[in-house]
Amino acid sequence: MEHHPIDIAAYVADIGRRARAASRAMARAPSAAKDRALQATAAAIRREARALQTANARDLDAARAAGHDAAFVDRLALTDKVIESMAAGLEQIVMLPDLIGEISDLRFRPTGIQVGRMRVPLGVIGIIYESRPNVTIDAAGLCIKSGNATILRGGSEAIHSNQALAALVREGLQAAGLPQDAVQVIETTDRAAVGELISHPEYVDVIVPRGGKSLIERISRDAKVPTIKHLDGICHVYIDDSADTAKAIRIADNAKTQRYSPCNTMETLLVAQAIAPQVLVPLARIYVDKGVELRGDEATRTLLTDAGLPCAPATEDDWRTEYLAPILSIRIVAGLDAAIDHIAAYGSQHTDAIVTENHSHAMRFLREVDSASVMVNASTRFADGFEYGLGAEIGISTDKLHARGPVGLEGLTSLKYVVLGSGQIRS
Numbered sequence: 001m002e003h004h005p006i007d008i009a010a011y012v013a014d015i016g017r018r019a020r021a022a023s024r025a026m027a028r029a030p031s032a033a034k035d036r037a038l039q040a041t042a043a044a045i046r047r048e049a050r051a052l053q054t055a056n057a058r059d060l061d062a063a064r065a066a067g068h069d070a071a072f073v074d075r076l077a078l079t080d081k082v083i084e085s086m087a088a089g090l091e092q093i094v095m096l097p098d099l100i101g102e103i104s105d106l107r108f109r110p111t112g113i114q115v116g117r118m119r120v121p122l123g124v125i126g127i128i129y130e131s132r133p134n135v136t137i138d139a140a141g142l143c144i145k146s147g148n149a150t151i152l153r154g155g156s157e158a159i160h161s162n163q164a165l166a167a168l169v170r171e172g173l174q175a176a177g178l179p180q181d182a183v184q185v186i187e188t189t190d191r192a193a194v195g196e197l198i199s200h201p202e203y204v205d206v207i208v209p210r211g212g213k214s215l216i217e218r219i220s221r222d223a224k225v226p227t228i229k230h231l232d233g234i235c236h237v238y239i240d241d242s243a244d245t246a247k248a249i250r251i252a253d254n255a256k257t258q259r260y261s262p263c264n265t266m267e268t269l270l271v272a273q274a275i276a277p278q279v280l281v282p283l284a285r286i287y288v289d290k291g292v293e294l295r296g297d298e299a300t301r302t303l304l305t306d307a308g309l310p311c312a313p314a315t316e317d318d319w320r321t322e323y324l325a326p327i328l329s330i331r332i333v334a335g336l337d338a339a340i341d342h343i344a345a346y347g348s349q350h351t352d353a354i355v356t357e358n359h360s361h362a363m364r365f366l367r368e369v370d371s372a373s374v375m376v377n378a379s380t381r382f383a384d385g386f387e388y389g390l391g392a393e394i395g396i397s398t399d400k401l402h403a404r405g406p407v408g409l410e411g412l413t414s415l416k417y418v419v420l421g422s423g424q425i426r427s
Contacts, residue, residue: 008192009192011188012196015151016151016202016204020202022149022182023121023123026121026182027123029178031098033177033178035094037173037176038090038141038144038172039090039172040175041090041140041141041168041169041171043087044172045086045090045137046083046084051164052164055163055164056076056077056161056164059160059161062157063157066157072157075131076131076132078134082134089392092392093141093142093391094145096392099119099146100119100120101118101119102119103418104119111424111426112421112422113419113424115417118416118418120415120416121147121413122146122206122412123149123205124203124204125150125151125205125412126150126151126197126208126225127139127143127150127153127209127210128153128194128198128210128211128219129152129153129155129209130154130155130210130215131158132158133154133161133162135154135210136152136166137165138392139208140152140166140169142409142412143183143412144169146409147413148182150182151184151185151186152184152185152186153186155211156189159187170183198224199224199225204225206225206226207219207223207226208394208395209229213231213322216229226402228402228411230263230348230395230399232350233262233264233265233351234267234268234321234347234348235264235380235383236269236342236353237251237255237270238336238339238352238354238365239252239269239270239271239279240272240361241272241273241275241335242357242358243279243355243356243357248275248355249282251355251378252266252355253283255353255379255381257286257287257326258381259381260326261324261325262381263322263350264373264383264384265324265381266328267321267322267323267328268318268342269283269328269329270332270339270343271330271331273299273333273335274335277303280303280304281309284309284311285309287328292326292327292328294328295311295312295318295327295328295329295330296313296330297314297330297331297332298313300331314329319331320346339354339365340368344369347369350372351371351373351374351375351380352369352374353374353375353377353378354376354377356376356377372397372398373406383405383406384406385407385408388405390408390409391409392408392409393408
């Protein structure tokens with residue numbers, strides 16, 4: 001931990017006050033100004049690519065010296081590809097419609113007044129994240145477009161990269177005539193700053209934690225500010241007894257092996273007993289060939305070992321584990337009811353899918369599985385803001401209030417009632 005000759009509480013309070021003031025200017029900013037800020041930032045990122053990589057090299061050297069593994073260093077690196085994707089991502093956000101000020105559901109009441117709802121920013125959004133410095137740009141871009149101010153607290157391992165990126169965002173804001181305080185990065189690595197940030201609802205309207213489970217658990221436990229979060233991505237694919245076998249194999253393979261680390265990767269496969277012999281053996285062969293470790297209940301182990309395929313016994317903890325690795329737990333269930341019961345008992349309300357050709361089974365699964373994303377005949381890997389047409393996302397929420405699922409521009413806004421009258425008074 002660094003030792004700073006500053007009062008952390010006073011430092012964070014000053015950032016909060018400036019963010020609150022900037023949020024009012026951002027709420028009234030015209031679309032053209034917000035888009036100019038994003039375009040200017042994108043241009044600055046491309047122009048300063050070498051300088052960004054010089055700052056990033058300091059973080060990479062420190063990460064290697066601290067003994068972090070290659071995967072960690074890879075997430076931290078600002079490669080040419082990552083830098084271009086950040087700039088292109090801002091340009092994609094420019095193309096999204098501006099929702100702020102939009103009035104919907106305007107209806108006349110018997111009194112003659114018109115009542116509707118207007119889309120407005122949340123205000124000040126605090127975003128706490130780890131490792132990936134590109135989150136600095138993704139988060140800043142979405143907050144600018146949605147008319148919010150944001151306070152960003154990245155991980156200490158990316159401090160130099162984040163400061164360099166934030167300077168370019170401030171340049172973009174200034175070029176568009178918008179307040180530079182609309183995007184601020186907390187520049188101390190002292191963890192006490194996080195505790196201060198999540199404790200001041202007078203400055204911050206919502207906190208978005210992005211990172212490991214321990215970080216999100218801490219924020220959820222200690223925050224006095226509302227949070228938009230998810231803890232685990234224990235995602236299921238259920239292969240129904242009415243599934244098309246080829247379709248089921250393709251979906252279940254993709255849901256697990258397309259990438260192992262994202263939160264929308266399948267961690268538990270449920271297979272209806274009636275179809276298990278036809279679908280599970282060829283699917284398990286694919287997993288084994290790709291180096292996936294299989295852990296199954298007794299029925300699964302019997303079926304797979306009889307076919308000469310390895311399968312370790314699954315423990316109770318396996319059904320509750322987000323592996324984020326080439327490990328898969330498998331359970332053979334009696335049918336749809338048992339699958340829904342399993343998901344209710346062990347799922348994390350993130351993303352769950354059914355593979356079936358039975359319409360009534362599909363509709364029951366959609367209605368009864370209480371998750372942020374529920375899918376029919378599609379891979380869980382589609383649970384993503386870009387894939388949903390949101391343009392970009394700030395994270396995924398498994399909460400039920402305000403935002404649920406991938407959180408894009410709309411999730412960073414709220415609605416207020418507006419009333420239009422012509423002199424009416426209540427009798």
